[in-house]
Amino acid sequence: MFENATASHRPGSNTEEINAIIKPMLDQWEKIYHLSPELVDDIRQRVKIRRLDKGELLLVPGKIASHASFILEGLVKSYYIPEDEIAPVVTKFMFENSIITSILSYYSRQPGNEYIEAVEDTLIASLHYNDMQFLFSKHFEFNYIIRVIAEKYLYCLEVEIYNRRKPLAEDRYAFFQKHFPYLLQRVALKDIASYLSMTTETLSRIRGKHKKTR
Amino acid sequence: MFENATASHRPGSNTEEINAIIKPMLDQWEKIYHLSPELVDDIRQRVKIRRLDKGELLLVPGKIASHASFILEGLVKSYYIPEDEIAPVVTKFMFENSIITSILSYYSRQPGNEYIEAVEDTLIASLHYNDMQFLFSKHFEFNYIIRVIAEKYLYCLEVEIYNRRKPLAEDRYAFFQKHFPYLLQRVALKDIASYLSMTTETLSRIRGKHKKTR
DNA sequence: ACACGAAATTGATATATGTCAATTTTCAGT
DNA sequence: ACTGAAAATTGACATATATCAATTTCGTGT
Numbered sequence: 001m002f003e004n005a006t007a008s009h010r011p012g013s014n015t016e017e018i019n020a021i022i023k024p025m026l027d028q029w030e031k032i033y034h035l036s037p038e039l040v041d042d043i044r045q046r047v048k049i050r051r052l053d054k055g056e057l058l059l060v061p062g063k064i065a066s067h068a069s070f071i072l073e074g075l076v077k078s079y080y081i082p083e084d085e086i087a088p089v090v091t092k093f094m095f096e097n098s099i100i101t102s103i104l105s106y107y108s109r110q111p112g113n114e115y116i117e118a119v120e121d122t123l124i125a126s127l128h129y130n131d132m133q134f135l136f137s138k139h140f141e142f143n144y145i146i147r148v149i150a151e152k153y154l155y156c157l158e159v160e161i162y163n164r165r166k167p168l169a170e171d172r173y174a175f176f177q178k179h180f181p182y183l184l185q186r187v188a189l190k191d192i193a194s195y196l197s198m199t200t201e202t203l204s205r206i207r208g209k210h211k212k213t214r
Numbered sequence: 215m216f217e218n219a220t221a222s223h224r225p226g227s228n229t230e231e232i233n234a235i236i237k238p239m240l241d242q243w244e245k246i247y248h249l250s251p252e253l254v255d256d257i258r259q260r261v262k263i264r265r266l267d268k269g270e271l272l273l274v275p276g277k278i279a280s281h282a283s284f285i286l287e288g289l290v291k292s293y294y295i296p297e298d299e300i301a302p303v304v305t306k307f308m309f310e311n312s313i314i315t316s317i318l319s320y321y322s323r324q325p326g327n328e329y330i331e332a333v334e335d336t337l338i339a340s341l342h343y344n345d346m347q348f349l350f351s352k353h354f355e356f357n358y359i360i361r362v363i364a365e366k367y368l369y370c371l372e373v374e375i376y377n378r379r380k381p382l383a384e385d386r387y388a389f390f391q392k393h394f395p396y397l398l399q400r401v402a403l404k405d406i407a408s409y410l411s412m413t414t415e416t417l418s419r420i421r422g423k424h425k426k427t428r
Numbered sequence: 429a430c431a432c433g434a435a436a437t438t439g440a441t442a443t444a445t446g447t448c449a450a451t452t453t454t455c456a457g458t
Numbered sequence: 459a460c461t462g463a464a465a466a467t468t469g470a471c472a473t474a475t476a477t478c479a480a481t482t483t484c485g486t487g488t
Contacts, residue, residue, distance in 0.1 A: 089379055103372040107365060136361070140354035143361045147350070150364035151321060157371040158317040164378055165303055165411060167446085169475070190435065197379060202475060204437050381476085383445070404465065416445055418467050 018044050022125045025070045028097055032145045039139040046131040052076070052118035058100075059116040065105035067126040071096055074122025075186055078102065079194070080113045090194040093119070093183055099149065100124075119187055169198040170206050232258050236339045239284045242311055246359045253353040260345040266290070266332035272314075273330040279319035281340040285310055288336025289400055292316065293408070294327045304408040307333070307397055313363065314338075333401055383412040384420050 019026075022044070029035060035043075048067070052058060058076065059065055075095040079088040091114065094100040105112030106129065127135075135142045163175045176196060177184065184192070193203035233240075236258070243249055249257075262281070266272060272290065273279055289309040293302040305328065308314040319326030320343065341349075349356045377389045390410060391398065398406070407417035 091375075091379075103368055104376070107369045136358060140357065143357035144350060144354065147357045147361035147364060150361060150368055154317055154364055154368055154371065155321045157368065157375065161305075161371065161375060161378065162318070164375065165305075167411070167474090188435070197381070199476060200436070201438085201477085205475095208437075381444090402465070413446060414466070415447085415468085419445095422467075 015044065018047070018049070021049055021072065021123075022047060022070075024072055024097060025125055029145045032148045033141050035145075036139065036141065039135070039142060042135060042138065043127070046127060046134075048126045048128075050124050050126060052122040052124065054118055054121050056118045057115060058118065058124070059102055059105075059112075059114060061113045061115065062111045063105075064109060064111050065102040065114075067128050068099050068101040068106060068132060069124040069126040070099050072123040072125055074124075075119045076100055076116055076122055077119050077187065077191060078114050078116045079191075080115065088115070088194065090191045093180075093187060093191075093195065095183075095186075099153075119191075164197065169196065169202050170209075172196045172198070173203065173206050229258065232261070232263070235263055235286065235337075236261055236284075238286055238311060239339055243359045246362045247355050249359075250353065250355065253349070253356060256349060256352065257341070260341060260348075262340045262342075264338050264340060266336040266338065268332055268335050270332045271329060272332065272338070273316055273319075273326075273328060275327045275329065276325045277319075278323060278325050279316040279328075281342050282313050282315045282320060282346060283338040283340040284313050286337040286339055288338075289333045290314055290330055290336055291333050291401065291405060292328050292330045293405075294329065302329070302408065304405045307394075307401055307405075307409065309397075309400075313367075333405075378411065383410065383416050384423075386410045386412070387417065387420050 019040075026035060026040060026043070050058075050069075052074070058069065059078075061080065071094060073096060075093065077090055078092045078094075078100070079090045081088050092100070100116060102112045102114040102116065104110075105114065109129070132146075136146070159179075163172055166172050166175065173192075173196060176192065189203055189207075190200045193200045196203070233254075240249060240254060240257070264272075264283075266288070272283065273292075275294065285308060287310060289307065291304055292306045292308075292314070293304045295302050306314070314330060316326045316328040316330065318324075319328065323343070346360075350360070373393075377386055380386050380389065387406075387410060390406065403417055403421075404414045407414045410417070
């Protein structure tokens with residue numbers, strides 16, 4: 001993972017160029033709290049830009065998730081293979097302007113069981129765990145920004161659990177359809193079924209029923 | 215909610231006394247990042263100490279969760295009543311040295327559907343949402359502390375979802391038993407069953423089977 | 429454009445767990 | 459200690475969804 005040289009060392013990658021590439025990330029963060037030029041500089045010097053082809057793996061089981069990656073373009077999914085099983089369980093879909101990592105591995109600093117795979121051609125800006133700690137210690141406003149983002153993900157996970165508590169597969173799908181309609185166009189139904197803890201057959205029957213209804 | 219006068223205004227509540235009461239909270243935070251005397255002061259002036267009798271409600275549906283509450287002693291649960299249903303769905307158990315609020319309501323600043331109820335006699339230290347924002351703006355190290363705590367809860371929610379994805383009720387219970395054995399002694403089985411998305415009957419049968427096995 | 433494999437659909441059956449009901453046990457308040 | 463109500467247990471039956479299997483549709487790479 002992250003074999004690429006640091007972005008700033010890549011041939012033809014000067015300061016202006018990197019700034020242009022990571023602009024969506026800096027813009028999002030700037031809205032939360034003003035980024036000092038020094039902070040922007042420290043981020044730019046450490047961020048690694050990486051392009052993932054569709055199907056390419058960003059993380060595999062047994063590895064420690066060493067980076068948190070801001071998705072500039074594209075869409076990824078994370079999944080794992082439960083013990084004694086073959087079928088993957090999809091755990092997340094993440095797309096433009098969100099941060100992806102394996103939370104369990106990244107925060108525990110232990111090898112995880114998750115894959116992260118590009119569902120579409122994807123462009124990410126990654127920061128190493130150690131670089132994040134450096135930024136937290138040196139730039140206190142960076143804590144403000146990441147606190148707000150962490151709280152946002154806390155909220156999203158709470159919403160996800162809220163939906164997962166619904167006992168009927170049909171209700172979980174209806175919720176997904178309502179809240180993430182755009183994802184229905186971008187990811188395979190089998191992955192949505194897995195994400196919603198149902199079989200592809202069940203999802204197919206639910207969709208069949210709805211088609212008639214409408 | 216929070217009818218009590220601000221702690222520092224309560225008769226007999228002087229600085230020393232409040233500091234002694236909220237010591238577990240300050241100690242936990244101090245371990246994450248050093249608290250300046252000014253920050254401790256600003257916290258102490260705004261924190262509200264409240265005692266909840268067993269069964270007492272800290273939050274009810276229709277209200278905005280205005281506070282985040284650090285549990286100094288005791289145990290609370292949160293739950294909601296799904297539409298067109300009667301049985302509550304237990305969403306969380308929180309005890310000493312953790313922070314409880316309705317995440318959905320607190321962060322959205324909208325009325326929620328959750329109850330928070332004391333399972334045991336409980337002592338909490340609450341901070342109002344606005345006071346939290348004040349502390350974030352004035353004391354940047356407070357962002358460091360709450361960022362770390364938010365990340366910890368992010369990790370915990372991820373673990374919870376990991377368990378909830380298990381299709382077999384027995385597996386979910388085994389996980390709960392392994393990770394939260396102490397909770398089995400402190401909360402009713404019907405609430406554990408609800409929390410694990412199974413009926414009390416199913417939980418009872420699982421426990422019956424295990425008893426024979428061991 | 430074509431061909432192949434993966435994805436999605438559809439049907440028949442199996443199963444884990446929910447629902448309803450009856451009893452026993454536990455526990456809190458007098 | 460007693461008593462009543464809530465909690466927990468146990469049993470019979472219902473049901474949503476998983477599993478297994480066969481087809482059809484779709485999408486990707488050549």
